[in-house]
Amino acid sequence: MKLEIGNFHVKDIIFGDHTVFENGVLTINKAEALALVHEDEHITEADLVIARPGEEKRIVPVKEAVEPRCRVNSKHDNYFPGVTGGDLYQTGEGRVHALKGCSVLAVGKHWGSFGDGLIDMTGEGAQWSYFSSLVNVCLVADTDEEFERHEQQKKNHALRWAGHRLAEYLGRAVKDAEPEEVETFELPPVIRRGEAVNKLPSVVYVIQTMTQMEEEGYNDLAYGWDLNKSIPTFMHPNEVLDGSLIGGSFMPCSSKWATYDYQNCPTIRSLYKEHGKSLNFLGVITSNLNVSLEQKERSALYVAQIAKSLGADGALLAEQGYGNPDADFTACYVALENAGVKTVGITNECTGRDGRSQPLVSMDEKTDAIVSCGNVSELIELPPMKEVIGELAALGRDGMSGGWDGDEKLGPSVREDGSIIMENNAMFCGDQVIGWARKTVKEF
Template sequence: MKLEMGYFHVEDIVFGEKTFFENGLLTINKKEALDIVFEDDNITTADLIIAKKGDPIRITPVKEAVEPRCKVSGGVMFPGVINKLTPAGQGRTHVLKGSCVLAVGKHWGGFQDGLIDMSGPGAKQTIFSQLLNICLVADTNEESERHEQQKKNKALRWAAMRLAEYLGNCVKDLEPEELEVFEHLPLDQRSEEINNLPRVMYILQLQSQMLETGYNALVYGWDANRMLPTLMNPNELLDGAIISGSFMPSSSKISTYQHVNNATIKRLMKEHGKTINFLGVIVSNLNVQLEEKQRSAFFVRQLAVSLGTQGAIVAEEGYGNPDSDFILVINELEDAGIKVVGITNECTGRDGKSQPLVDLSDKADAIVSTGNVSQFIQLGPMDIVIGELESLARDGNSGGWEESVWKDGSVQMENNGMFCADSSTGDHYKTVVEY
C-alpha cells in the first residue's frame, strides 16, 4: 500500500474574498467556510476566529482538532464518517501543514473538552499552541446533552471535519512544496534483508468504554466498542481511517489531528527497512468488563504471535480503568516472548506520590510516561478568550472545579483539562523521569 502526502506549509492565515493558498498564506472566505459549517441544521450559531502562536489567547472548551487536508486520488477524507466508506491509506493526500481546525464550544463544555493557551506558561502544555488555528466557535440545538457532563459533540465535531476538507480542497490541484511517501508492503513482498530485521508491531488501544454509540473513537465510522482487535496498515491511520471520540478526559484524548500525524507510527515507518521490520498496527479497544478486557488481550496476542512479532509498542488512550487493558496486553505479549514498551500517562496525584497506574505488573518494566494528569497548573489572565472561560469551572471539565476561574481571568486547574496535553501518540512536550 502506497500513500503520497503532499505538504503545503502554511505560514499565515487571513480572511479574504476567496479561499486559496499562495506563497505560504492561506486566505479563507469566511462566508463560504461557514456555509459548510451550517450544512448541519443542528448548528445554531457559528463564527471563525484565527489564533496564532504567541497570541495572548486562551481557547476553551476545545472539543476536537482536525488538520485541513483533501484527497487528490485513491479515496475520500474521513471514510465512513463524513464521506462514503472506501479504503484509506493509498493514492495522494494534500495537507495544509502547520494549520489546524479547532472545534470550540461557544458556551457549553464538558468532561471531555479542554483548554489551549497560545502563549505564556500554558502554551508549553500542548502542541496546539504551536499551530495556526482556525477556531470554529459554535453552539448547537443539542439540548438533550447541553447540561450533561459527557457530551457527544457530534454536530461540532462533524462540522470541523467538513471545514477541514473544504480548506484542504483549495490546494487539491496545486503541486505540493514537499512530498512524503509512505509505502508499506505485504509481509510476503518484503526483501529477505528486511525480513531478517527485528519484527516490530504497534498496538493502539482506542478509547471505547461507553456502551452507547456516539462517544467512542471510530474506525472507518465503526464504533470501537463494537470491534475486536484488528490488524491495519499504518497508512490507513495516517490517512484518516480513525476519528477521535468524545469521552476521555481532555489531556489523555487523541484528537483526529494527532491520529493522522501519529509521531510513533511515522518514526516506525522511518526505521522500517533500516533497523526494524515494521509489521503494522493492531488497533484494539479499551473495555469495561474484565471478560471483555481479557478477550481483547487474547486477540492482540494471537495476531502478534501469528505475524511473528518480536517487539511491540503498546499505546493507551486514557488512564484509570483502561490501565487494566494496558497491563493485560503487556502481560500477554511478554508471556508470548514479545518484548514490550508501553506508552501512557499517569495519575499520581498533585504530589506525584500516588500509584501511577490502576493496575501494575512486573512484566511492564519499560514504560514511557507522557505526564501526570493530576499536575496542578496556575495560569494568569489572557487578553482574549475564545469560547467561554466559565465552562472550565461550570461544566464538569475534567481538570476544572467550581473555583477554577478567578475574577481577573486567571485559572487554576489540573493538567487533566489541557487539550490533548499528554496523549500517547508521541507528539508532546513532556514526560516523567524516574531518578
C-alpha cells in the same frame, strides 16, 4: 500500500474574498465556510476565529482538532470515509494533499464536557499542548443538542462533524496545486519483504483506541464504525495516517487523541523512518478499552495472537486514557509478554493532586518497561489572557476534566481576574502518548 502526502506549509491564515492558498498564506472566505458549517441544522450559531502561535489567546472548551486535507486524482470527494458522507472506501493509498502547520479546532461557544480541553497560544501554558505551535482555525459554535446540554459527557456530534467538514473544505484549496514536498509511506505485505528486512527485529505498534462507552457516539471510530463494537484488528499504518480513524468525545482531555493526532501519528512516522534500517515495521494493531474484566482479557488475547501470528519480536503499546483503561493496558502488556513479544508501554500517570496515588490502577511485574508521558493530576496555574476564544467559565462550570467550580483549599478553577488553576487533565491532548509529548523525567 503506497500513500503520498503532498505538503503545503501554512505560515499564516487570513480572511478574504476567496478560499485560496498562496505563498504560504491560507485565505478563507468566511461566509462560504460558515455556510458549509450551517448545512447541519443542529448548528445554531457559529463563527471562525484565527489563533496564531504567540498570540495572547486562550481557547476553551476545545472538542476536536483536524488537519485540513483533500484527495487528489480520486473519484472520492470526501476525505473521511464513513464519516463525512460520500462513498465508503479504503484509505492509505494514492495521493492526498495536506495543509501543514495548521488545524481546525472545534470549540464550544458556551458548553464544555469531560472530554474537552484548553489551549494557550503563548506563555507558560503553551508548552502543555502541541496545538499551541499551530495556526488554528477555531470554529466557535453552539448547537441545539439540548439532550446533553448539562451532561458531563457530551457526544458533541454536530460541532465535531462540522469541524471535519470544514477541514475538508479548506483542504480542497490545494487540490490542484503543486506541493512543496511529497512524503511517501509504503510498506509491502508482511510476507513479501526482502531477506535483509526479514532479518531485522520485527515490531508492531499497538494503539488502544477509546471504546469504553457502550452507547454509540462517544468512542473513536474506524471508517465511521464505533470501535466499541469491534475486536482488536490489524491495520496498515497508512490507513491510520490517512483519515480512517476519528478521535472520540469521551476520554479525559489530556489523555485523548484527536483526529489530527491520528493523521500525523509521530510514532508511526518514527517506525517508518527506522523500517529497513534497525527494524521491520509490521504494522498497527488497534486494541480496545473496555468496561468489564472479561472484555479486557478477551481483547488482550486477540492482540497477543495477532502479534504472534505476524511474527512480532517486539511491540510498542500506547494507552489512551488512565484509570479504568490501565487494566486494559496491563492485560494487553502481560498477554504480549506471555506470547514472547517484548513490549514497551507508553502511558501517562494519575498520582492525585498530592502525588500519593498509585500511578497506574493496574500493574504487573512483567510491565517493566514503561515510558511515562506525565501526570494528569499535576496542578497548573496560568495568568489571564487578553482574549478568550470560546467560554472560560466552561472550565469550572461544566465538569471538564481537570477543572472545578470550587475547592476548599484552591478555590474555583476560574478566578475573577481571568487567571486559572487546574489539573494537567484539562490541557487539550496534552500528554500526547501518541508521540508528541514534550515532557521528560527528572531525578531529584
